[in-house]
Amino acid sequence: MTAAQINEKYNGLKVGATLNVKFQSNINSVCSKKGCWMRLDLGEEKEVMVKFKDYGFFVPLDAKGEAIVNGKAFVQETSVDELKHYAEDAGKSAEEIAKITEPKKTLSFVADGVLLKK
Numbered sequence: 001m002t003a004a005q006i007n008e009k010y011n012g013l014k015v016g017a018t019l020n021v022k023f024q025s026n027i028n029s030v031c032s033k034k035g036c037w038m039r040l041d042l043g044e045e046k047e048v049m050v051k052f053k054d055y056g057f058f059v060p061l062d063a064k065g066e067a068i069v070n071g072k073a074f075v076q077e078t079s080v081d082e083l084k085h086y087a088e089d090a091g092k093s094a095e096e097i098a099k100i101t102e103p104k105k106t107l108s109f110v111a112d113g114v115l116l117k118k
Contacts (some may be wrong), residue, residue: 001021001023001024002023002024002025002026003010003023003024003026003040003043004042004043004044005023006021006023006025006041006042006048006073007046009021009073010033010042010046010048010073010075010107013073013075014075014100014113015075015076015077015105016074016075017027017074017075018072018073018074018083019072019074019085020071020072020073021070021071021072021073022068022069022070022071023041023068023069024066024067024069024117025040025041025042025048025055025066025067025069026040026065026066026067027039027040027041027063027064027065027066027067027116028040028041028047029063029090030059030060030062030063030064031058031089031090032061032089032090032091033060033061033089034058034061035059035060035061035063036051036052036055036058036089037049037050037051037052037086037089038050038059038063038067038104040067040069040109042107046107047107048073048107048108048109049078049084049086049106049107049108049109050067050069050108050109050110050111051092051108051109051110051111052111052114053071053110053111053112057114059114059116060116062101063116065116065117065118066116066117067114067115067116067117068114068115068117069109069113069114069115070111070112070113070114071110071111071112071113072109072110073107073108073109074104074108074109074110075105075106075107075108076105076108077103077104077105077106078098078103078104078105078106079103080100080101080102080103080106082102083103084097087100
C-alpha cells in the first residue's frame, strides 16, 4: 500500500482494532539512541509510530528515505509518560518535553519486517 492508502485505512480504525498490512512511506524520524522506533509520513500532517516486534531488531540511527514495513496497524492512546519518553529519545529539549501534558491518540504499527530503500 501507499502512504495515502494506509492513511485511509487508519481513518476507519477504532482504538483496539488491528489490520495486517504492508506499506511504503518516507521516514520522518528514528530513535536517536538505538533505532528502536521510527515515524513514517502519512501525508496530511499525520505520521505513524513504528515499533519492531518483540524488540527483535532496530533500524540505523541515520535511516532516511523510504521504508517498506510489514506487520500490524492499530490505533492506541499513548500516555503522557510514554510521549515524554519518545520525546527524550528524539532529542527534544526539556522545554519541549514539559509541554506534553495530555495523552494522544496515536497511529501505531508493530513491524515484523522492514526494508529500507536508498
